Amino acid sequence: xxxxxxxxxxxxxxxxxxxxxxxxxxxxxxxxxxxxxxxxxxxxxxxxxxxxxxxxxxxxxxxxxxxxxxxxxxxxxxxxxxxxxxxxxxxxxxxxxxxxxxxxxxxxxxxxxxxxxxxxxxxxxxxxxxxxxxxxxxxxxxxxxxxxxxxxxxxxxxxxxxxxxxxxxxxxxxxxxxxxxxxxxxxxxxxxxxxxxxxxxxxxxxxxxxxxxxxxxxxxxxxxxxxxxxxxxxxxxxxxxxxxxxxxxxxxxxxxxxxxxxxxxxxxxxxxxxxxxxx
Numbered sequence: 001x002x003x004x005x006x007x008x009x010x011x012x013x014x015x016x017x018x019x020x021x022x023x024x025x026x027x028x029x030x031x032x033x034x035x036x037x038x039x040x041x042x043x044x045x046x047x048x049x050x051x052x053x054x055x056x057x058x059x060x061x062x063x064x065x066x067x068x069x070x071x072x073x074x075x076x077x078x079x080x081x082x083x084x085x086x087x088x089x090x091x092x093x094x095x096x097x098x099x100x101x102x103x104x105x106x107x108x109x110x111x112x113x114x115x116x117x118x119x120x121x122x123x124x125x126x127x128x129x130x131x132x133x134x135x136x137x138x139x140x141x142x143x144x145x146x147x148x149x150x151x152x153x154x155x156x157x158x159x160x161x162x163x164x165x166x167x168x169x170x171x172x173x174x175x176x177x178x179x180x181x182x183x184x185x186x187x188x189x190x191x192x193x194x195x196x197x198x199x200x201x202x203x204x205x206x207x208x209x210x211x212x213x214x215x216x217x218x219x220x221x222x223x224x225x226x227x228x229x230x231x232x233x234x235x236x237x238x239x240x241x242x243x244x245x246x247x248x249x250x251x252x253x254x255x256x257x258x259x260x261x262x263x264x265x266x267x268x269x270x271x272x273x274x275x276x277x278x279x
Contacts, residue, residue: 013096041086045270047256049079049091050074054098056107056129069096070108082115089117089256091139091249091269098128098150103202108136108211112236117259121252122146122243127231128154132208135215139255140243142234148242152229153204155197161187216241 007017052074054067081087092111098104111133120126120137127150134140134148142148164171164186171186182193189197209227213220218241228238237243245251247250249269257264 001002008085040081040084041270043086044087045268046088047091048077048084048087048270049093049272050077050081051093051095051272052107052130052133053093053095056104056133056256058100058103069099069107071103072112074107075110078114078116087270088260088262089102090114091252091256092118092134093118093123094120094126094130094134095123096130096133097104097125098125098130098132098262099131101153103207104129104132105211106205107133108215111136112215117256119252119255119259121247121249122148122234125231128152132187132211135242138259139245141245141247141252141255142243143248144233144246145233146234146237147231148234149226150229150231151210151223151227152206153201154229155186155201157183160185161186177234178269188244212242 004225036161053070054069055071057068059070059072060068078090081090090111118137120134120140121144122134122140122142124128124143125147127147131149131151134142161171169186171184173181173187175181179193179196181187182196183189205227209220209223212218212227213223216223222241226242232240233270234243234246238246245255253264253267253269256262256267260267
């Protein structure tokens with residue numbers, strides 16, 4: 001009996017030690033992989049290229065979009081870049097039609113608070129939330145043909161109550177508050193609901209205007225005049241002070257050289273790769 005108990009106790013201890021060793025090995029391995037995955041520069045480049053491409057959302061799965069960028073993605077990448085001694089600045093490449101207001105604001109504020117200089121470069125489009133992010137950079141460039149701006153807020157939707165009626169479908173309203181199903185596409189919107197939504201849209205719109213005016217150091221009235229929701233070409237955006245310069249990567253390299261007080265030949269981009277970006 002005592003010998004059996006001893007063997008059982010020894011077996012328990014052995015299993016416990018095995019589990020602990022396994023956990024330690026997993027932690028060490030994951031730590032090593034994390035260090036490898038977050039190394040951005042191999043020592044030959046000093047400007048990290050951070051893409052903001054696609055729809056800006058608070059998390060994946062909110063809408064069915066082929067390309068999504070979230071605040072957490074930008075946070076992870078920026079933090080890794082700021083911790084690398086070889087990285088001296090960020091080139092933010094923007095190709096985004098926008099996204100949700102809060103997610104866009106979070107990214108903009110994170111860029112603004114970065115310890116590294118951030119130069120923005122709009123590609124084909126930097127509109128709505130995409131422009132909000134670009135406006136937060138220290139210096140913003142775009143092509144003369146880029147689509148820029150769209151300072152506004154949209155919450156339009158398709159109302160299908162007539163279609164439901166034609167198909168013999170009836171919307172049954174069961175709520176505990178008169179506004180709980182406001183915005184349902186299965187019934188017409190009421191005047192009171194429209195007023196409610198418009199009030200909130202105006203609040204977000206004014207906050208957007210304030211951010212752009214602050215980030216771009218513009219008079220608020222000037223931004224208000226531009227904030228009609230429309231986009232404009234990069235050349236018109238320059239005329240209206242929504243960007244700082246017309247150009248592409250070569251011009252961005254020159255700007256970075258000036259900011260960092262380095263010869264242009266010493267500005268080397270760390271090209272982004274899927275294996276190096278946490279999204």
